[in-house]
Amino acid sequence: MELGPYIILGLLEGLVTAAVLSLMAVGLSLVFGVMRVVNVAHGEFFMVGAVLAWWIAGSIEGNPALGFVAAMLLAPPLTAGLAVIADQLILKRIGYDPERTIVATIGLLYVIQQLTLMTFGPDARPVEAPFNNRLSIPLLEWTNDGLALYWPWGLGTTSYKIAVILAALTLLVAIWLLMTRTRYGLIMRATQLDRETALAFAIPVNRVYASVFGLGAGLAALGGVLIVPIQQAHYLMGHDPLLLSFIVVIIGGLGSLPGTIVAALLIGLSDGIISIFFSPTLAKIIATLAVAFFLVFRPQGFFGKRAL
Amino acid sequence: MRKPTNNVSIKRNHQVDMGQVQNMTKQSSRRKAIKTLAATTALVATASSLPLFGRYSQAEASEPIKIGFQVHRTGIGAAYGRWYDRATKAAVKKINDEGGINGRKVEIIAEDDGTDPKRGAEVVEKMATQHGCDIAFGTLFSHVVIGSAPRAGELKIPYFVVSEGHHVASGMLNRYTLQPGITDVKSQVQAMAPFVSSSLGKKVTMIYPDFAFGHDHRDYFSAAIEAQGGQVVAKIAIPPTESSFTKYFPKIPRNTDVIYHVMVGPAVLTFVKEMGEFFGNSRPEIFGFIDSLEAVDLASPGLEFLEGTYFWEGNPRYAQANQSVYDKDYRTAVGVDANGASLSDSKDVSTYAHMFGCWETLHIVKAGMEASGYSGPKDRAKLIEAVEAMTLMPHSHAHPQGAKEFNGRTHQVFGHQYITKVTNSKLVLAHTTSISDTYYPDEVDYTKQPF
Structure with missing residues (x-):
């Protein structure tokens, strides 16, 4: 394969990774920003979203698109509900203490993972994409007759992958609007800025916390639903995205939404291109190395503010 | 100065202990003798009134043969594990229905290894020491076999793998590890x-x-x-x-x-x-x-x-035009339809190309135990020697995948391979290789290793 098609394929694969990653990392970043909770169980909400998508899509007969749309609509709220219950039962009881929440969410990770193993089983299960046509990508080249189109071997993507990128983009815009243009967003930002003052202004901080934890989990679940027609639902699928989300959130700056999205793009695209030119393992090594450098030289990330 | 004193006290304690032990042995052997006497009297009395009892008393009184089944229930090998389990249960049911091994029932003690080499070695150890299994059996993933086989060798428990890996015949493992049910x-x-x-x-x-x-x-x-x-x-x-x-x-x-x-x-x-x-x-x-x-x-x-x-x-998933009666019966016994899926759920597709290895291996264990007159863990070496002595295994109900030839020196079996072509989303047999196509020169002679 020549260089040009190589890069385009790498970018496309990278964009799909970045799309799903940004949804997940935004969820993680929101939860940390507002609640100061490092949610180690975040990857499991991603997995629960995918598993629920398999279950919902499988229980609806007829056109696979119908089942998938139902999964898109139902799986994230269900996962969010699960997260709200976890928040009320566990995180609230330990007073959102930073150290104890880390241990508690590690516990939650294993509880969710093992419950999925016990019910859903150890197999990977596919969900059919609502549409999935291969799109060959033509490139331009100079021939004796001037510019001409040609279709390089192996260069292509699928309509579904393009749709995933567009869907993630739409959702991110929606989140941004929610945060900046709505009353709910205002309350969230107020809680994030100063919990005590927000309480003094009669903001129901506990309810805000529960809803933010649910929202974060719902975003991870959406990522899971979007990815499941490309990959498959599996009880261990939450591990790698969790690691990458942490990388993204650290590089982007904990609690900073624009930083998170920029970092997701950076990590996703570099993963795509490095994987294709060198090896996927090297891409992971470089991403982890980048985190180490950020932690040493710019611990607040791209756009994060240095803690006082 | 201190050392000798210590030694003396240890010796003294030792003497005391020995005395106690001797007393206990005396007591227990006396008790045992009385018990045995009573039991024999009872047995003779019953046997004389029930003429058939004597014939079965040996089998009835014997413990079942315990086969430790190292199964990939979770981890990357889970799909294989599920079907290895079904093939194993079906084979054990068949063997027990036909009278067991040497008149003893076979019992499977299954334990998940998570498709993880470290856990695999622990499972083998548990089978040998805790469950008191006669043999360990059933591992598929090569890294788990490589991780577990050394422990099996140390514990001197025969380890029958169904793995396809070349590590058995390469000489990398030990005399206790055998692969008689599937080619490498x-x-x-x-x-x-x-x-x-x-x-x-x-x-x-x-x-x-x-x-x-x-x-x-x-x-x-x-x-x-x-x-x-x-x-x-x-x-x-x-x-x-x-x-x-x-x-x-x-x-x-x-x-x-x-x-x-x-x-x-x-x-x-x-x-x-x-x-x-x-x-x-x-x-x-x-x-x-x-x-x-x-x-x-x-x-x-x-x-x-x-x-x-x-x-x-390894074994054609879809029932072929030339399907043998052995494959047909094996398919039914394991619960697989003509498309290679579960009889109860057509979406649950089997690992048909590999799982026959469990069925065949268990039949080889049976043949080996019967040939060696296996009665318990003390006969483990005799069992391995009996399996090493095997050569041709004809296409039969015990070997539904096809005829095979076992090489006792390398502990590896050789057999037919199948090439199928995807035709209308089914796999149709295009070519069957001969057993001799799979031969290669020996790389090890395990029979020369001591037990």
Whole structure:
């Protein structure tokens, strides 16, 4: 394969990774920003979203698109509900203490993972994409007759992958609007800025916390639903995205939404291109190395503010 | 100054202990003698009134033969584990219905190893020391076998693997590890190379999982295709836990005639689907090991591009036109329909190309135990010698996959291989190799190792 098609394929694969990653990392970043909770169980909400998508899509007969749309609509709220219950039962009881929440969410990770193993089983299960046509990508080249189109071997993507990128983009815009243009967003930002003052202004901080934890989990679940027609639902699928989300959130700056999205793009695209030119393992090594450098030289990330 | 004092006190204690022990032995042996006397009297009294009792008393009174089954219930081998379990249960039911082994029932003690080598060694240890198993059996994934076999050797428990890995015959393991129920990768790929080079093409790109099993494919197929005048133009290793694959495919050189793929792990369907999406309608010839689609429905959306491609199968998943009565009965016993799926759920596709190994291995264990007059763990060495003495195994109910030939020196079996072609989303038999196609020179003589 020549260089040009190589890069385009790498970018496309990278964009799909970045799309799903940004949804997940935004969820993680929101939860940390507002609640100061490092949610180690975040990857499991991603997995629960995918598993629920398999279950919902499988229980609806007829056109696979119908089942998938139902999964898109139902799986994230269900996962969010699960997260709200976890928040009320566990995180609230330990007073959102930073150290104890880390241990508690590690516990939650294993509880969710093992419950999925016990019910859903150890197999990977596919969900059919609502549409999935291969799109060959033509490139331009100079021939004796001037510019001409040609279709390089192996260069292509699928309509579904393009749709995933567009869907993630739409959702991110929606989140941004929610945060900046709505009353709910205002309350969230107020809680994030100063919990005590927000309480003094009669903001129901506990309810805000529960809803933010649910929202974060719902975003991870959406990522899971979007990815499941490309990959498959599996009880261990939450591990790698969790690691990458942490990388993204650290590089982007904990609690900073624009930083998170920029970092997701950076990590996703570099993963795509490095994987294709060198090896996927090297891409992971470089991403982890980048985190180490950020932690040493710019611990607040791209756009994060240095803690006082 | 201190040392001698200590020694003295130890000795004194020791003497006291010995005295107690002797007393206890005396007591217990006296009690035992009285008990035995009473029991014998009772037995003689009953036996005289029930003439048939004596014939079965040995079997009734005996403990069952315990077979420790190391099963991949979770982890990357879970789909195989589920079906290895079903094939094993079916074989044990058949053996028990036919009277067990040496008149004793067979009991399976299954334990999950998580498809993890470290856990595998612990499971083997648990079977030998805690459960008191007669043998350990059933491991598939090569890294788990390699991790567990040394422990089996140390504990001197016969370890019957169903793994395909070449590590048994390579001499890497020990006298306690045997693979009599399934051929190894070296045999398989060597038998495939002539077909690939003569029917599909000479320039091959290999895609394989990045662990022992995949490395066996890489090394032995490269050598075998070169012997046929072919050439491996690229070797693409993929970690078995990978979940997205498109990024690996641009490494396939443009001049590839044939893609040779073998993949394992939970994401195999994604792997094959993304390969199809990469090639579009300009694919090269494709030859795969069915491992890439074990437990996956061939009619899954996205697999249409496989039409007309070829697969190696250890045992044909779809009932073929020339199906033997042995395959038919075996299929029914395990609960598999003519399409290779579960009788109770047509979406639950079996690992048909591999799981026969469990069935056949258990029949070999039975034959070995009966030939050696196996009565308990003290006869473990005799059992291994009896299996080492085996040679030809005819196509039969005990060997439904086909006839085999066992090599006692290398602890490895040799047998027929099947090449099937995807035709209307089913696998139709295109070629069956002979047993001799799988032969290679011995690399070890385990019979020379002491027990």
